[in-house]
Amino acid sequence: MKNLPASIDETAALLDRADYLADRPLATVLFLALKMGRPLFLEGEAGVGKTEIAKVLAAALDRPLIRLQCYEGLDVSSALYEWNYAAQMIEIRLAEASGDTARDAMRSEIFSERFLIRRPILQALEAVPGRAPVLLIDELDRTDEAFEAFLLEILSDNQVTIPELGTIRAEEPPIVVITTNRTREIHDALKRRCLYHWVDYPQAGRELEIVRRKAPGANAALAAELVGFVQKLRQIDLFKAPGVAETIDWANALTELNAVALDPAHISDTLGVLLKYQDDIQRLETGESRKILDEVKRELQSAS
Template sequence: MTRALPDTIDATVSLLEAEGYVADRALATVLFLSLRMKRPIFLEGEAGVGKTEIAKVLASALDRPLIRLQCYEGLDVSSALYEWNYAAQMIEIRLREASGDTSRDAARSEIFSNEFLIRRPILQAMEGEPGRAPVLLIDELDRTDEAFEAFLLEVLADNQVTIPELGTIRAPEPPIVVITTNRTREIHDALKRRCLYHWVDYPEADRELEIVRRKAPRANADLSRELVAFVQELRQRDLFKAPGVAETIDWANALTELDAVALDPRHVSDTLGVLLKYQDDIEKLQQGETTKILDQIKRDLETGG
């Protein structure tokens, strides 16, 4: 059964925490406003900080269908909105010809009907059930081009789409729209103005530790503290790609599988590929940096720094 939308910011925090998502108050506030005002939310931030997970958590917490549009270079309207089942249409035309039915108007009205319409994610979101509007995740919008952004304006502004053969289809209830971008390029202001904006940053140490405790509960408590401190230190270094929260969780699970109860240079060296995804970054840490970082974080943890 669909759950009611949270009626306070604190209720929004609790809603997210119940699904294992540890959010700061600023994010919870934007989510609360987005839900109450029925406005899309635009989440920007580095890869791996939990932007996509927010949409999944909302869908689960509110018991709504999750419809995901994964963006990529070259994404067009037919892949995002709809396309016609041309093979089935041709079969229908041949059957009509074989039966002697030559009425072109009748044929056109039948082959361009719902029966032959293939619904893609955005159209599916527009046709959601009243009272149970889905969560529409438009993931990594920055991978598309400006033409696709322009198409989205009608969707975001009016909660409707236009199919030339069928007309305008308006959502009976606006879907909950979550747009994410890794900021590989700037998104046009016209689209951003239709959304509530939030920058999803890397979490501070205390919050990241709580995330690890929830997402990697088997990890030793001392190990969790040390690996979070290690990751926090790495994000201060000049790396091509700093590790995100997703990598922190993966690393905690990987070290647990190796029965590690504390960080040591050997474990770190053997598992850097879980944490870092570029060889240049890995090489920087294999040149004596790992031991220095470990010594520093252990001193800081011992002194409460």
Template sequence: MSDTIRSHSTEALPGSIDATLALLEAQDYVADRPLATVLFLALRMGRPLFLEGEAGTGKTEIAKVLSAALGRPLIRLQCYEGLDVASALYEWNYAAQMVEIRLREASGDTDRDAMRAGIFSEAFLIRRPILQALDGAPGRAPVLLIDELDRTDEAFEAFLLEILSDNQVTIPEFGTIRAAEPPIVIITTNRTREIHDALKRRCLYHWVDYPAAERELEIVRRKAPGANADLARELVAFVQRLRAVDLFKAPGVAETIDWANALTELNAVALDPAKVSDTLGVLLKYQDDIARLAKGEGQDILAEVKRDLALAG
């Protein structure tokens, strides 16, 4: 098979799992094969990709990497409690419409049908992220990132379900807008609540877990290249053990990278109890977790890390 498949125009999508891995690799995203497989299938089948997992495991980054690698625009809809259609899809520029009405009345133009057609036109339509994503030209359809969907409510899920099913939307005053080419859709959730099965069924699904030690070390080498090699091994081993502790919020990969960069700024070449204690606020975000490690558990973990790495040579 050719190493690429063609969309409706000249933009190329990866044509194999290996090509998908290479695409991610070229953008310094260290992925495992299961993730590359489901991403390849989502692109080839034109299906949304539903990514679920803990915060900080790299779900959002996948959409950014795809956008950069494929040369497609990235349109991000950041979800939050109370998100409605006006914020996600479209709204009318009411202030400009009122000015237009006053100008028409002042000029003596009182034809109601003409006025209605004039104010509910393209010039007054404010396109929000989802409508922007449906506007992509063939071969240039954007990457639509619907980030942290679990922060919204079920009513918004139902609205989103209709959009994903038909790749079109009907605006009562304007008409139907249909995507010339469906956008590449990435949906993420941190699983603070369950998403309805009806929406999941329309997507390909992947759980993005914390990486194994070897892959996390490679991520640190790429994202924090200034970190000393011994320091990188120690801090990754420390974080890996820390995730097994019953914390309020375990550190994600993003925190591992931040910690590596912070320790590098402090000219550290290895972990020691003082540096761990002084920089816990980079790695952990809740005071109860920080206090727990500061009381001695952090030193115990560090001692285990030092011992195991010494035995491994």
């Protein structure tokens, strides 16, 4: 593949230019996945930026992004291809009306490529060489084991077999990024075909820089306080800790409310931006949020 980063540092710089702050381990595994032509398997909590990695990579490398959003019941026809049955039926009726009913010829015609509807995986395999896309298989854990088994040929050989047309192989393999929120375990057979990386919550310094870039309207004091608050929230026993996406949303929401610093009223009014479960919200509304806020402000004063 052309125009790929030549080192780990170049990979980190490539992501940085697209406003994605990657730590060294992530930059390393991403560089190796690109260099070795291996799929990248990203696992982690929801909202830590797994999907964003694929989006940023496509933008930074100037490649098309093809996204397959996984869900329960996803099958081959939705992920790979299906036939345009309505158009095929019309073709059959026209052939019958004209008297052209030779069975073999008709079968060959109605199962030709002009009746083929290409879904994300087939689109990625048939891409123009030099413009191999980033294929994002998002939230694979939402599918079942049968769909995982279907992916094995694609991940191993960059090819797929369509019974009516034969084997289709990518002239230039796509850059494959697979994400999972770990709601269930993915089979080892699939993981072995990939390079693996656990995407964790960022440390405070990196999360603060992310907020500065993604929510530039938030002043320095507000950004530092809300990042400190979120970092401490992740240390307590919540049903769902806030991800980086929620931190950014919260910073933008507080900015829209003209907040210049965190206070109990703003926290109470905007907890629904940060937390998505009522039990978590109720827990903080009992006074724990004020305790955390006081702790954050003391720590920031001591550091200054």
